[in-house]
Amino acid sequence: MTVAPGNPISARGYATLKARYDHLLGIERPRIVEIVSWAAGNGDRSENGDYLYGRKKMREIDRELAHLARRMKASRVVDPSQQKDRSRVFFGATVTMTDEDGEERTVTLVGDDEQDAGQGRIGWSSPMARALRGAAVGNLRTVALPAGAREWEIDAIAYP
Missing domain, CATH: 1.10.287.180 (Transcription elongation factor, GreA/GreB, N-terminal domain)
Known part of the structure; x- marks a missing residue:
């Protein structure tokens, strides 16, 4: 889905x-x-x-x-619990990832109107969410951030 x-x-x-x-x-x-x-x-x-x-x-x-x-x-x-392909990142996924410095981060992809970065809820249209879409565990994704590009490895994907 x-x-x-x-x-x-x-x-x-x-x-x-x-x-x-x-x-x-x-x-x-x-x-x-x-x-x-x-x-x-x-x-x-x-x-x-x-x-x-x-x-x-x-x-x-x-x-x-x-x-x-x-x-x-x-x-x-969109009901993320109805996601059929749970091996990839789509709307509603909670993603645990590690950057090149070993820093771990967990985010959930939500609608742009419900994003809250402090709670780890990133908007569907954000640069990080766009980079994560379709990723699978083990994939590397480069995210262009204001402080510069960062590379993240997908460690885990979960759906409600």
Whole structure:
């Protein structure tokens, strides 16, 4: 199961995007609309801080809602546990690898919207994920990083 074009994402990652969208649309935006309506009723809008701040905040929320809607529409939920070829690195794989200095690193390939480098979750479109795609245990992969190219040997591949 290679991942077809689009924005692959795990079910958990998609649920997080949807929860953020629902929170903004159902709670945050109505709260700001209420503040703006109240402030608009107070007269002169040009010097009304509540009105000006509320309008600015509403534009920010609308921008984020549009961004989340585009991301969710372009997303394709992929279940890594259904991966048939578990001998190679595909979406959702947890990869343990060692660099040329003997430093070991473990990363999981996740959707770009759910990446968290501090937790070892790297985005599908990141340079390291692109270099690892399709690799098997024992393969060497060169990753172009800002500090320079590094070579990694794949030690283990696991799927949920």
